[in-house]
Amino acid sequence: MIKSMTGFASSEKTGEGFEVITETRTYNSKYLDVNLRLPYEYSALEERIRGLIGARVSRGRIDIKITIRESNTSLVEFEINEEKALAYYNALLRLKDKLGLDAQIPLEMIAGAEGVIKPAESKKDVEVQWPLIKDSVDEALDFLDRMRRKEGEYISRDFIMRIENIETLLNTIESESRDLLLHYTERLKDRISVLTKDTIETDAGRIAQEAAFLADRSDISEEILRVKSHLNQFNIIMNSGEPAGRKLNFLLQEFNREFNTIGSKTEKAIVSHTIVDVKSEIEKLREQVQNIE
Incomplete structure (x- = not known):
């Protein structure tokens, strides 16, 4: 399940003599970056709260503000x-x-x-108040998770559409790259005919040898096979339920590498134009991957 890195949520919990308000807001970031604002007298609970966050959020910047209001004023000295x-x-x-x-x-x-x-500076019994604080933080993180999942569903649909577009474009590249031996044989014959104006008899064996060399140098079957594997892996990662941002970002780098190789090998204009379209889709995927956990 893809989850967005951006979201906002809050929670209010009321107990005996005090109220806890937790506000969370998340932003894009390469790593987990927690900015926690907590009343000074409750600072002993900071590591526990960070633990709750780390168990639920693996990537992104999260600002979390916890406000604690004490309603029992008779205790003020x-x-x-x-x-x-x-x-x-x-x-x-x-x-x-x-x-x-x-x-x-x-x-x-x-x-x-x-x-x-x-x-007077009174010492807080944070252990007594911790359960309500924990409930408020947990509820805010629950609400935040739902919001990030919902936005992630929209991003997933965009991913699926663009992966399908890449698959279609890859099929075009594969189709246009078949019969390379025949393609280079005919091209060599045409070039020799133009240069010699048909005054020299062509050596069919030599032409076949040169055509085979060019066809072998331009063979992209291995690259196409790897791209198909990457496409399959992309879908697996996207549906794994684990944080996918870093893995998908790495996989898109592999996509770019394979299509750069294909572009350097091909001499067909239609394949070159199709690769431009593929790279456009990869760039749009890369931009969206920066938004997911």
Whole structure:
């Protein structure tokens, strides 16, 4: 099953006292590249979350953002920096004396100073909260997988159409490349006739020898056989259910190599033109392969 590398999905899970929101977005990339954003106090869970992702996604860049909202505000505590509060108060007293002011220093002014009162750093029991976080990540990855599979179905249909086009074009090349011995024999006779204006009697044995040499040098039966094998392998990989992007990309390089060899061997214009059409299809396949896992 072909899967696209691009997609988006999200999941929201609510538990006792907190809510987990997981958002995922994937992009094309040669390798697996995970960009995970997780609240600092839950950083101990990072490797576990990366493990969940790595088990489901094998290729592509994935941005995953996990937001955790705690609804139980009664558990929020604050701490006072007494040294900073006293230093700030003393500074205000000195300023008051220097300016000769007769005014009270309100508590709000001291409490509002930066760093005097701040939320206490509480240690999270991540093991208690891990099951809900895992459920949210798993659900988001499920939704993401469905979306990538659906887009992969459209890409698969395009692959099938282009592979069928290549098979048709290959049949044309194979058909036009038959009877090469007869082709070169007639061509040599015509050339000799034009050059000598039929004033010299041709040596049939020598012509047959030269024609056989040219036909052997232009034989593309091995290349055609290998291309047919590659076409079959392409279909097998595409339907294997395993990540196919890297394998198909390598196989397309083999396609190009074989058709370049065929193009260098042939002297028939129709075969050369057909190879141009084949290469156009291969390039379109190559562009699509960059989009799959």
